[in-house]
Amino acid sequence: MSTLLEVSGVTVSFDGFRAINNLSFQIAKAELRAVIGPNGAGKTTFMDIVTGKTRPDTGQILWGDKSVSLIGMSEARIAQAGIGRKFQKPTVFEEQTVQENLLMALRKDRGPLAVLFFRPSRADLDRIAELAAQIGLTDTLPRVSGELSHGQKQWLEIGMLLAQEPQLLLVDEPAAGMTPAEREKTTAILVEAAKTRAVVVVEHDMEFVRRLNCKVTVLHEGAVLAEGSLDHVTKNQDVIDVYLGR
Numbered sequence: 213m214s215t216l217l218e219v220s221g222v223t224v225s226f227d228g229f230r231a232i233n234n235l236s237f238q239i240a241k242a243e244l245r246a247v248i249g250p251n252g253a254g255k256t257t258f259m260d261i262v263t264g265k266t267r268p269d270t271g272q273i274l275w276g277d278k279s280v281s282l283i284g285m286s287e288a289r290i291a292q293a294g295i296g297r298k299f300q301k302p303t304v305f306e307e308q309t310v311q312e313n314l315l316m317a318l319r320k321d322r323g324p325l326a327v328l329f330f331r332p333s334r335a336d337l338d339r340i341a342e343l344a345a346q347i348g349l350t351d352t353l354p355r356v357s358g359e360l361s362h363g364q365k366q367w368l369e370i371g372m373l374l375a376q377e378p379q380l381l382l383v384d385e386p387a388a389g390m391t392p393a394e395r396e397k398t399t400a401i402l403v404e405a406a407k408t409r410a411v412v413v414v415e416h417d418m419e420f421v422r423r424l425n426c427k428v429t430v431l432h433e434g435a436v437l438a439e440g441s442l443d444h445v446t447k448n449q450d451v452i453d454v455y456l457g458r
């Protein structure tokens with residue numbers, strides 16, 4: 213297994229309370245991983261430390277072939293290093309079309325106004341077409357994003373992140389608020405994306421996690437409680453006691 217991200221012995225305290233407690237976690241280069249756990253288990257804080265939003269008190273976070281330490285790097289530099297994060301709520305530019313949103317993501321330095329006056333190259337258009345196909349929005353490229361369904365906005369945002377070609381994509385509860393059909397499509401998008409990069413999905417919906425059909429990490433009190441296939445972790449008595457049996 214070729215490790216992409218290695219979190220080891222990380223602790224994060226807020227006013228003396230340990231939200232992350234000696235956490236160790238590894239993810240391989242092209243791997244899909246689900247992270248589950250009860251409320252307050254530390255899932256969000258885990259994403260915060262990897263993306264540089266929160267700085268750990270102790271421990272190491274090593275990234276890539278050269279095992280570069282992410283600790284102390286700014287959020288912007290971590291994003292540039294290849295870590296993308298999708299928050300739960302979609303944050304697309306509602307006034308812009310799907311195509312313009314994807315173009316803005318390709319041209320990271322361009323805001324909505326600049327894009328209006330910018331002529332995309334053939335290569336840009338090809339890449340946008342490729343991304344649109346990947347997220348199932350080919351037919352909606354000319355539409356204003358504000359008119360899209362909740363699911364479509366989520367896929368668009370995933371496409372905008374993929375435009376930046378992250379090596380690791382962290383995705384927070386992608387299935388929340390989606391219809392069953394939208395969930396199915398989201399599963400397909402994430403499974404496909406994880407063939408060429410690592411994708412970590414934080415999710416509460418166990419049916420969705422089952423469909424992802426990947427290794428699962430169960431967090432509890434800021435540490436890994438169990439890890440393995442969904443069948444393996446759901447049979448674990450500790451997991452049943454703290455999470456599933458509630």
Ligand SMILES: Nc1ncnc2c1ncn2[C@@H]1O[C@H](COP(=O)(O)OP(=O)(O)OP(=O)(O)O)[C@@H](O)[C@H]1O
Binds near residue numbers: 227249253256257258
């Ligand atoms: N900035 C903060 N200040 C104080 N306490 C915090 C802060 N951020 C998180 N916590 C606490 O750390 C613990 C872990 O929180 P975190 O949000 O990481 O859990 P979670 O697993 O994402 O939960 P949920 O499933 O509810 O989103 C919680 O007890 C939370 O109250």
